[in-house]
Amino acid sequence: MNSSSKNSFKKILVPLDGSKYSIKALKRACDFVNSFDSKLVLIYVVEKSLSINLLDRKEYLEILRKFGKKTLDHANDILLKKGIHAKSILKEGNIAHEIDKVAKNEKCDLIIVGNKGLSSVSRFFLGSVSNKLAQSSSVSVLIVK
Numbered sequence: 357m358n359s360s361s362k363n364s365f366k367k368i369l370v371p372l373d374g375s376k377y378s379i380k381a382l383k384r385a386c387d388f389v390n391s392f393d394s395k396l397v398l399i400y401v402v403e404k405s406l407s408i409n410l411l412d413r414k415e416y417l418e419i420l421r422k423f424g425k426k427t428l429d430h431a432n433d434i435l436l437k438k439g440i441h442a443k444s445i446l447k448e449g450n451i452a453h454e455i456d457k458v459a460k461n462e463k464c465d466l467i468i469v470g471n472k473g474l475s476s477v478s479r480f481f482l483g484s485v486s487n488k489l490a491q492s493s494s495v496s497v498l499i500v501k
Contacts (some may be wrong), residue, residue: 372398
């Protein structure tokens with residue numbers, strides 16, 4: 357059976373933020389890989405528009421970059437145990453905008469995102485991002501609860 361002609365989910369983008377909800381989204385994406393032989397693209401976006409009073413902005417962004425890399429590495433560890441390989445992308449900017457931009461550039465057919473993310477105090481949670489993506493994305497969005 358030629359799966360590529362029937363597969364409308366050739367490439368799936370999974371935004372991660374380190375929360376258990378983004379891991380649930382990642383695990384759901386694995387189901388799609390197994391069912392549709394999809395390729396996965398993982399993205400972590402460092403939110404640059406935060407007003408930063410706690411630390412020097414440069415130091416804070418460096419902490420977020422390291423957390424982003426760690427988050428992507430953890431996700432890849434989960435995938436490797438399932439025999440799945442993914443492309444990882446670390447971006448900086450407005451989270452919803454960067455996710456949508458990567459979805460277009462990578463020619464993704466679907467975005468699978470968690471409905472909640474890290475606490476609102478940290479502000480880079482996926483909850484509001486999933487809502488923004490559902491409204492504005494040029495690609496279909498699956499919100500995992």
